[in-house]
Amino acid sequence: METSRAPKPMVMPVLVFALACLLQLPLALNPGYYSHDELQWAVHAVEGVRVPWLDVSAFQYRPLTFNLWMRLSRALFDTPMLFHAVLVAAGALNAMLLFAVGRGFGMASRPAMIGALAFVLSPYAVYTHGWVGCIADLLWVGCALLLGLWVQHVRQALPAAWAAALLTAIALLAKEAAFAIPPLLALAWWFDGRKPKWCWAMLASGAVAALYLGLRLDVLLHAPREGAQYTLSLAHVPQRWLEYQLFPPIVPLHEAITTLQRPLPALVAGLSWLGLLAALWQAGRRFAALFLLGGIAALLPVLPLASAWNHYAYGFAAIAAMTIAATWLQASRRGRIAIGIFALLTVLHGGAVMWRMQQVGRIQSVFSPALADAVRTHAQPFPVVVRIGPGIKPWIVQRLTHDIPRHDGIAIGDRVRIAADGEAADYLVEPDGSLQATR
Numbered sequence: 001m002e003t004s005r006a007p008k009p010m011v012m013p014v015l016v017f018a019l020a021c022l023l024q025l026p027l028a029l030n031p032g033y034y035s036h037d038e039l040q041w042a043v044h045a046v047e048g049v050r051v052p053w054l055d056v057s058a059f060q061y062r063p064l065t066f067n068l069w070m071r072l073s074r075a076l077f078d079t080p081m082l083f084h085a086v087l088v089a090a091g092a093l094n095a096m097l098l099f100a101v102g103r104g105f106g107m108a109s110r111p112a113m114i115g116a117l118a119f120v121l122s123p124y125a126v127y128t129h130g131w132v133g134c135i136a137d138l139l140w141v142g143c144a145l146l147l148g149l150w151v152q153h154v155r156q157a158l159p160a161a162w163a164a165a166l167l168t169a170i171a172l173l174a175k176e177a178a179f180a181i182p183p184l185l186a187l188a189w190w191f192d193g194r195k196p197k198w199c200w201a202m203l204a205s206g207a208v209a210a211l212y213l214g215l216r217l218d219v220l221l222h223a224p225r226e227g228a229q230y231t232l233s234l235a236h237v238p239q240r241w242l243e244y245q246l247f248p249p250i251v252p253l254h255e256a257i258t259t260l261q262r263p264l265p266a267l268v269a270g271l272s273w274l275g276l277l278a279a280l281w282q283a284g285r286r287f288a289a290l291f292l293l294g295g296i297a298a299l300l301p302v303l304p305l306a307s308a309w310n311h312y313a314y315g316f317a318a319i320a321a322m323t324i325a326a327t328w329l330q331a332s333r334r335g336r337i338a339i340g341i342f343a344l345l346t347v348l349h350g351g352a353v354m355w356r357m358q359q360v361g362r363i364q365s366v367f368s369p370a371l372a373d374a375v376r377t378h379a380q381p382f383p384v385v386v387r388i389g390p391g392i393k394p395w396i397v398q399r400l401t402h403d404i405p406r407h408d409g410i411a412i413g414d415r416v417r418i419a420a421d422g423e424a425a426d427y428l429v430e431p432d433g434s435l436q437a438t439r
Contacts, residue, residue: 012099012103012109012113013096013099013100014096015113016092016095016096016099016113016116016117017092017093017095017096018092019113019117020091020092020095020096020116020117020120021088021089021092023117023120023121024088024091024092024120024126024129024354025088026354026355026358027084027087027088027126027129027130027354027357027358028081028084028085028088029081029084029358030080030081030084030130030357030358030361030362031080031081031361031362031365032080032360032361032362032363032364032365032366032368033080033132033361033364034130034131034132034133034357034360034361034364034399035131035133035399035400036399036400036401036402036403036404037132037133038073038077038131038132038133039368039400039404039407040403040404040405041066041069041070041073041132042073042077043404043405043406044070044073045069045070045071045073045074045077046074049070051063051066051067051070053067053173056215056216056219057219057223058219059219059220059223059224059230061176061216061219062136062173062174062175062176063173064139064170064173064174065135065136065139065173065174065175068135068139069132069135072086072132072135073132080361080365083132084130084132084361087129087130087132087134087135087138088129090129090138090142091120091125091128091129091138092120093142094138094141094142094145094318095116095117095119095120096116097142097145097146097149098115098116098119098145098318098321098322099112099113099115099116100149101145101148101149101152101322102115102116102322102325102326104148104149104152104153105152105192105326107322107325107326108329111325111326111328111329112322112325112326114325114328115321115322115324115325115326116321116322118321118324118325118343118346118347119317119318119321119322121346121347121350121351122248122317122320122321122346122347122349122350123247123248123310123346123349123350123352123353124247124248124310124311124313124314124316124317125314125317125318125350126350126351126353126354126357127255127310127311127353127357128310128311128314130353130354130357131311131357134311134314135174136174136175136177137175137177137311137312137314137315138314139170139171139174139175140171140172140174140175140177140178140181140315141314141315141318143167143168143170143171143174143178143181144167144171144178144180144181144184144315145318146167147163147164147167147168147181147185147201147205148184148188150163150167151163151164151185151188151197151198151201154197155197156197157196157197157199157200157201158200160197160198160200160201160204161200161201161203161204162204163201164181164185164200164201164202164204164205164208165204165205165207165208167181167205168181168182168204168205168208168209169208169212172208172209172212176216176220176301177301177302177312177315178209178301179209179213179300179301180297180298180299180300180301180315181205181209182202182205182206182209183297183300184294184297184298184315184319185198185201185202185205186202186297187290187293187294187297188202189201189202191286191290220232229305229306229307229309230305230306231305231306232304232305232306233304233306234304236303236304236305236306237303237304239260240299240302240303240304240305240308241296241299241303242259242260243256243257243259243260243308244256244295244299244308244312244313244316245273245295246259246260246266246269246270246273247259247269247308247310247313248269248317248320248342248345248346248349249268249269249272249273249341249342249345249346249349250262250265250266250268250269250345250349251345251348251349251352252265252352253265253349254352254353254356255309255310256308256309256310256312256313257307257308257309259308272338272341272342272345273342275338275341275342276324276338276339276342277291277292278335278338279327279331279332279334279335279336279338279339280323280324280327280335282331282332282334282335283327283330283331283332283335284327284330287323287326287327287330290319290323291319291320291323291324294316294319294320294323295316295319295320297319298313298315298316298318298319299312299313299315299316310353324339324342324343327339360396362432362433363392363396363400363431363432363433364396364400364433365433366432366433366434367397367400367429367433367434367435368400368404368407368408369407369408370433370434370435371384371386371400371401371407371412371416371435372406372407372408372410372412373410374386374426374427374435375410375411375412375415375416376410378415378426380426382414382415383414383415383416383417384415384416384417384426384427385417385418385419385423385424385425385426385427386401386416386417386418386419386425386426386427386428386429386435387418387419387423387425387427387428387429387438388418388419388429389428389429389430389431389436390431391430391431392429392430392431392433397418397429398418401416401417401418404416424438424439425438426438426439
């Protein structure tokens with residue numbers, strides 16, 4: 001008589017990877033790009049701009065991210081779907097690592113899989129995986145997950161410490177948000193039985209972070225900001241934290257910065273969040289504590305910033321999704337209703353963000369070539385003046401014309417301007433991104 005065999009260890013992680021890729025197919029099939037930075041870095045890549053690995057005086061010191069971004073742009077910019085497929089695959093790999101980490105902390109396969117896939121469908125992850133400008137977030141969270149998986153499977157403290165030092169250093173070369181790794185390791189130590197290997201990993205990671213901070217503190221505090229959103233203040237912390245908590249279930253919103261601009265949806269989201277927290281608390285205080293403290297740890301480097309952005313909460317989305325999934329089996333009937341409502345709204349929100357990013361990509365794939373052609377054939381003195389027509393969001397056109405050096409070999413720069421109210425324009429931007437001549 002034959003006995004059923006348990007699935008091989010790699011079957012479930014590979015299944016998670018495949019399903020994560022499938023769920024993100026609209027992102028991979030995006031024919032264009034989301035914002036100005038993808039267009040700018042494509043120009044940098046063609047021009048062979050170098051990003052020094054040791055220039056710690058740069059305000060955004062992210063040599064790993066920027067050099068990888070230019071290499072990918074050089075190879076893939078002309079094939080947007082392939083470029084997006086690479087990011088989707090990287091996001092799916094993070095989901096696979098998240099599943100494995102969940103299993104390592106004792107989660108059953110099904111809840112761990114649901115948590116990993118819910119993470120992929122959250123508005124924070126969708127935004128990160130769909131915007132090429134978020135490579136840094138994919139990298140630092142991937143390093144954190146890989147580190148967590150490594151520490152789970154080693155027995156001795158020394159290998160854990162060495163891996164923590166190495167992966168924290170790599171993550172910090174990707175983005176300053178990796179300062180979240182030491183506090184996340186501290187939480188792992190506390191919630192996983194105070195095992196020495198977690199403590200040594202935390203100390204090693206903290207030492208690397210402290211060394212980095214010692215080299216960069218003056219720059220981070222006093223260097224000119226490359227955007228008002230990088231202004232630091234402790235006064236920002238409460239509002240940033242609230243925005244990141246409330247944004248996931250507000251389906252109509254596209255970016256976290258707008259969370260509190262609509263009081264009624266924010267109030268409804270707040271009630272849903274309180275219901276979720278009550279369900280976590282009822283299922284076990286550890287779940288509620290991990291959700292709150294883990295979220296604070298993952299968001300710690302970005303809470304003092306002057307504005308909230310979806311990709312800043314990428315790590316938080318991973319912790320929240322797995323904590324909520326782990327709670328399900330212990331939750332009461334009412335608790336499951338509260339969890340289900342919050343989760344459903346969050347996944348619907350992720351789908352809405354995915355659709356909008358596809359929409360912007362389609363517009364960009366038409367608008368940027370049309371704009372370059374308009375500049376090339378413009379017979380009058382520059383600039384080319386474009387008016388944003390009805391049926392297209394102004395922010396889309398504003399981003400796609402912001403500080404673009406050139407496109408397809410045609411210099412753009414200050415040769416293009418958006419028309420002021422009442423000003424005559426050369427072209428009208430149609431809803432699909434095409435340009436209609438007005439004179």
